[in-house]
Amino acid sequence: MTSAAEAPTALRFLSLEITGRCQLTCPTLCYARSGPTRSHGGMTEDDWNRTIEEAADLGAEEIQLIGGEPTLHPAFARMVQRAVGAGLRVRVYSNLLRVRAEHWRLLAHPGARLATTYHSTVAAEHDAVTGRAGSHRATRANIAEAVRRGIRLKVAVLDGGDRGGVVTLVGC
Structure with a gap:
C-alpha cells in the first residue's frame, strides 16, 4: 500500500x-532577457504539440503559454487550439502590447484565460520598465x-518602489 507521503504528485x-x-526589452525586469531580436528557440511546433499532449496525458488541468511574448510565436494560435482540444485550460501570459483579432477570438474561448503585468498607473513609469x-x-x-x-483576465500589478516588489493579482 502506498502512503500519502509516497504517492506521486499529480x-x-x-x-x-x-x-x-x-516587442519589449524590460531592461531591469525580464528574467528571460527576452526582446525583439531573440528567437523562438529550438523546439519545433511538433515538439510543443507533443509536450501539450503529454501534459494532458499526465493529468494536467492547465498550461500557461509565456515567453517573451507568446502571441509572437508563429504556431501560437495552433498551440492554443491543440491545448483546448486536449481538454486543457490555457492561460496566455501576454504583455498586451498588440492583440490581433484572431487572438481575441481564441482568448474568448471558455477554456482560455489571459494574464498580464501592469507595471504602473503612471505611463512614464510603465514605459520605463518595458523600455x-x-x-x-x-x-x-x-x-x-x-x-x-x-x-477572463488576471493582472499582476508590480510595485518596484519602497514596498519591495509586492505583487497583487487582480482577477476578472
Whole structure:
C-alpha cells in the first residue's frame, strides 16, 4: 500500500516558455532577457504539440503559454487550439502590447484565460520598465478591451518602489 507521503504528485499546471521574442526589452525586469531580436528557440511546433499532449496525458488541468511574448510565436494560435482540444485550460501570459483579432477570438474561448503585468498607473513609469514608449497606453487599452469582451483576465500589478516588489493579482 502506498502512503500519502509516497504517492506521486499529480501534474496540474505546466508553464511553457514558447519564445524568447518580445516587442519589449524590460531592461531591469525580464528574467528571460527576452526582446525583439531573440528567437523562438529550438523546439519545433511538433515538439510543443507533443509536450501539450503529454501534459494532458499526465493529468494536467492547465498550461500557461509565456515567453517573451507568446502571441509572437508563429504556431501560437495552433498551440492554443491543440491545448483546448486536449481538454486543457490555457492561460496566455501576454504583455498586451498588440492583440490581433484572431487572438481575441481564441482568448474568448471558455477554456482560455489571459494574464498580464501592469507595471504602473503612471505611463512614464510603465514605459520605463518595458523600455518602450507607448506600452502603458497599449497595455491599458487592451486590458479594457479584454474586460469589455468578457475575457477572463488576471493582472499582476508590480510595485518596484519602497514596498519591495509586492505583487497583487487582480482577477476578472
